[in-house]
Structure formats: structure tokens, C-alpha cells
Amino acid sequence: MQYRLTIDVFCHVEQTANAGKALAEQRAFARCKVAVRDGGLARAVTHYADHPSPHLIIVEDDGDTSTLQSRLDALAQVVEPGRKLIVVGAVNDISVYRRIVSLGVTDYLVSPLSLEGMMDAIERAAHDPKGPERCKFVAVTGARGGVGASTIAHNMAWAAAKRANIRTILADMDLTFGTAGLAFNQDPRQAFGEAFTDADRLDITLLERYMTGDDENLQILSTPGALRQYDSIDEEAVDKAIDLCRQMAKLVIVDVPHVWTDWSEGLLTAADETILVLAPDIANIRDSRNMLDFLNSKRGESRQVKVIINKSDIAKRTRLLPKDISNTLGIQPVAAIPFDPTTFIESANDGKMIGDRFKSHKLIGVFTDLVMRTGVRASAKTGPVKSQKKMGFPSLFKKPQAKTA
Ligand SMILES: Nc1ncnc2c1ncn2[C@@H]1O[C@H](COP(=O)(O)OP(=O)(O)OP(=O)(O)O)[C@@H](O)[C@H]1O
Ligand SMILES: [Mg+2]
Incomplete structure (x- = not known):
């Protein structure tokens, strides 16, 4: 399968940066637009304040995981709705993973990220049936x-x-x-x-x-x-x-x-x-x-x-x-x-x-x-085609909740 996605990688560690740079040379990702920048999560927040959001954002974070939620919140304020986010952090702990994924983040991976690890994560994100519908x-x-x-x-x-x-x-x-x-x-x-x-x-x-x-x-x-x-x-x-x-x-x-x-x-x-x-x-x-x-x-x-x-x-x-x-x-x-x-x-x-x-x-x-x-889903509500408003965190990364009786 050939992916056709726009992907931004904001990294701290050289190995993660190298994985991002090698991504576009892989056959399955040859039609993706991949941009690799340093500066991690903090740089992503300033970047999207005045740049359009790609389909998928990978942010590496070397900060304290206890403050991660508020920093992700700041990112959610500037990213357009419906985008997927993969967080790469320093802590290898299942409780951290669960907490971050429960926020609606698509995946949490441990830094540094190899090329194979990055490709697997993108493939999982692209096929996530609960994820936002792609145009x-x-x-x-x-x-x-x-x-x-x-x-x-x-x-x-x-x-x-x-x-x-x-x-x-x-x-x-x-x-x-x-x-x-x-x-x-x-x-x-x-x-x-x-x-x-x-x-x-x-x-x-x-x-x-x-x-x-x-x-x-x-x-x-x-x-x-x-x-x-x-x-x-x-x-x-x-x-x-x-x-x-x-x-x-x-x-x-x-x-x-x-x-x-x-x-x-x-x-x-x-x-x-x-x-x-x-x-x-x-x-x-x-x-x-x-x-x-x-x-x-x-x-x-x-x-x-x-x-x-x-x-x-x-x-x-x-x-x-x-x-x-x-x-x-x-x-x-x-x-x-x-x-x-x-x-x-x-x-x-x-x-x-x-x-x-x-x-x-x-x-x-x-x-x-x-x-x-074509597989596009008919929608119940009419919405404007014009650019969508930037939205807050819960509606940005949150996966749909199961309906309760
Ligand atoms: N099933 C049809 N029955 C009758 N007329 C038709 C039918 N389908 C299209 N037409 C007419 O054929 C003409 C050419 O159609 P159209 O411009 O859509 O073709 P096209 O393949 O896009 O052409 P172009 O190569 O110029 O882009 C138009 O006048 C259109 O109304
Ligand atoms: Mg024509």
C-alpha cells in the first residue's frame, strides 16, 4: 500500500530525526510529504499557530510527563480538527502510555524512535478505524x-x-x-x-x-x-x-x-x-x-x-x-x-x-x-467547506466514546 499523507515530525533526538528523514525514501511512504524539525512539542505549538496542520503529527517530548497534558492542550489549541497525533516520550511505563492514549492521542512510543518503529506507528494510525475519517x-x-x-x-x-x-x-x-x-x-x-x-x-x-x-x-x-x-x-x-x-x-x-x-x-x-x-x-x-x-x-x-x-x-x-x-x-x-x-x-x-x-x-x-x-460517509449535518476553526483539545484528538444506554 502507498500512503499519501502529510506528516510533520518534531524531534529532540538525532535517531528520531534520522528515522523521519529516511521515511520518505521508503516505497510505501514515497508519496507522503514529510517535514522533520527539531524542537519537539514546544516547537510544534509555535509552528501550528500560523501553519496549516498535516494529516499526522509526531512530537517528541523530553519534558516532565506530569505536565504533558497541559502542553498537549496548548498544541490542541492551534491544530486543526481531525488530525492524528503520535507522542514520543522518554518514559517507558504502561501507566503513562494508558494516560496519554486516553486523552485521545493516537499512540505513545518511547524515544528514540527507529525507522521501523515510526513506520509501524504510522501504519497503525492510518488504519485506526476509530480515527477521524480521511477525506x-x-x-x-x-x-x-x-x-x-x-x-x-x-x-x-x-x-x-x-x-x-x-x-x-x-x-x-x-x-x-x-x-x-x-x-x-x-x-x-x-x-x-x-x-x-x-x-x-x-x-x-x-x-x-x-x-x-x-x-x-x-x-x-x-x-x-x-x-x-x-x-x-x-x-x-x-x-x-x-x-x-x-x-x-x-x-x-x-x-x-x-x-x-x-x-x-x-x-x-x-x-x-x-x-x-x-x-x-x-x-x-x-x-x-x-x-x-x-x-x-x-x-x-x-x-x-x-x-x-x-x-x-x-x-x-x-x-x-x-x-x-x-x-x-x-x-x-x-x-x-x-x-x-x-x-x-x-x-x-x-x-x-x-x-x-x-x-x-x-x-x-x-x-x-x-x-x-467511494466509501465516503454521508453526513447528517451540513457544515461549511471553508476552513475549519481551530479547536480545543478534547474534540481534537479525542476518539469517539462508546454510546451508553
Ligand atoms: N450520456 C450522455 N448523453 C448525451 N450527452 C451527453 C452524455 N454525457 C455527456 N454528454 C454531453 O457530451 C458533451 C461532452 O461532455 P463533457 O464535456 O462532460 O465531456 P469530457 O469528456 O469532459 O470532454 P473534454 O475532453 O472536453 O473534457 C457535453 O455536451 C455533454 O452534455
Ligand atoms: Mg472535460
């Missing part, structure tokens, strides 16, 4: 241009936000010709592509300026449509933008245009779920075959690309039916969506999603089902 990142792309990949990405984002009540960001990576703004009848103030021109400065506050949307549950990153070239988009900058989105929502749907570049390949490889949309013709089948072979070998057995056949009945007369395509590709599509220009083109021309235009259309169920298959 799902879904990439949608087409085997060829014009197959309807953007339409499917937009309708999935709509279904997630409006039907499943999930805080969603739709990021349109078709930086020049993207239609996410148009499709939702939104007028982006600034083109999303501009965010990549000075990626070093990019943070949540800046990214919010590119977002548009009149529904707090759904924010859109797109273009107003001005002709502008974005040739040298850096893969790292794209990763950074998506990581920031993931800190702001429960679901990030990225519309990956039909291009093959470092960053598009990176997105399609790294996404929690990659959806390939194809139309029923020979060129689509050839390109799907190549993309599936390439991406599936990189993504591994458990994260195979999902396939949607769109405009599935358009080639009825040529007898290229969905079952022929499944047989040729050796894959069962997760959906086959018929060619229906009335529904799709009328909605697009009205700047509306299918669900807004046709209130009980059966495709709403198809798009909602595609969203729920």
Missing part, C-alpha cells in the same frame, strides 16, 4: 476527449453535496477550457490555474479565493473561461492544491482532463478512487486498455480503476454493446449511462445539474451510488 479523493477522467467525464464528475459532486450531504470540493483541472463553473452557473472570480503560478504561496486562505459556489456544501475550483496557457504545471504544486482541498472537505472530486502529463498521471495514480469514463468505440477501447494496464499496475490489486461506459447505447447499430466492452477489457463497469441528449444537453444549457433540472430523474440514484461506493 476521499476521487479522480475522474475520460479515455478520450468528449466522452462525458466532466459531466459525470459534476453530477457526482452535485449528488454528494445535495443528496448525501457531504462537504465536497469539485476541482476542475481542465485549467483553460474547464466547464465546472458554467455547469453550476457560477462565475469564478479567478481562474484556478492561477493558483499554480506561485505554488509556494498556496495555502488554504489563498485557495479559498479561487473557490466559488452558493452552496456551502459544494465549492468549485474552475475557470471563467479566459484563454490562457498553463504549460508548465508542476506536479508538486498540483499535489499541494489537492492536499489543501482535502483538509477542507470530506470529498474532493478532481476532473482530470484528457491529457497525459506528470501531474495527470500523478493524480490518477494517487487518488483513493479513479474513475475512467469511456464511450463505446474502438479508439476508446484501445486507450482504456492502455490506461487501465498502466494505472492498475501502479495502483495495485486493491485500488483498481473503476470504469463507466457513457453514451452506452450510442453504438447499438454497430453492435458494440456494454457487454462486448466488458469482455474486451476484462472488467465489469460500475455504471453504463445511456446516450440521452435531452437530459444532458438541456441541463448543461440551463447551467443546471440533472438533479436540479429533473427532480426525480433515475440518474440521480446512479450518481449518488457512485459517490457512496
